[in-house]
Amino acid sequence: MGNALAMRLVTWNINSLRLRLPHLETLASTLRPDVICLQETKVPDPLFPAEALRALGYEHLHYKGMKSYNGVAILSRYPLTPLDRLPDWHGKEDCRHVGALVHTPGAPVELHDFYVPAGGDEPDVTINPKFAHKLAFVEEVTAWFKNRTRERTILVGDFNIAPLEHDVWSHKQLLKIVSHTPPEIERLTAWQNVGFVDAMRHFVPAHEKLYTWWSYRNRDWKTSNRGRRLDHVWVTPDLVPSLSTMTVLRDARDWTSPSDHVPVAVDFTL
Incomplete structure (x- = not known):
């Protein structure tokens, strides 16, 4: 990237790491990210393709996964110190969060990678336990971050919520659709x-359309x-001056057997 102190970070819901490993190779060779955060890896830890990822230049790996569902991973060219003792959100060990200190050429940054529950189809906590779980998950995470030092911290992931009017193709039509309902937006905000x-x-100003997900339908x-913009990158205010560019890799939605999400890349001068 030219600047030794630059860091390119990518977040991507890959929707099965083993199935889309060739796409990850394409991403690594075209964008050359320094750090990649993945969601929905859908692979239990013993089967995680660590060798293949190290061969792409990502020597430092931190991941948590399970069979067929969820799963998050951080792949890095820089050394990682995993953050241990992270909560099992909502009392479930369902592999939705990993965190690590990334030892960039400057000072370390704290990085959190989240896969927030999707919440099912019906935005009603009385009949849909998945929606209740989603709201409770976000509330719990919010309370936890309130009690942490918030400096040099980056949060990324598939938050499964599109909060702003132009984060969805039709604000009016999606207000009653899970991912853009007022209870979700209030909690994400x-x-x-x-x-952050x-x-x-x-x-990209709030009045412009910005999407990272397009349904398979x-x-x-x-x-x-x-x-819809379901994928997010948040930073603490002290890191705002280090933001240099942002790319939504829309082309990835046309790759063979694609994920329904596309990668988001943000460049930092750290």
């Missing part, structure tokens, strides 16, 4: 307000462009 800045919207996703 409260989490962010604990002390929306890095993606630092580059949309055969011609590009023409209909019925997207």
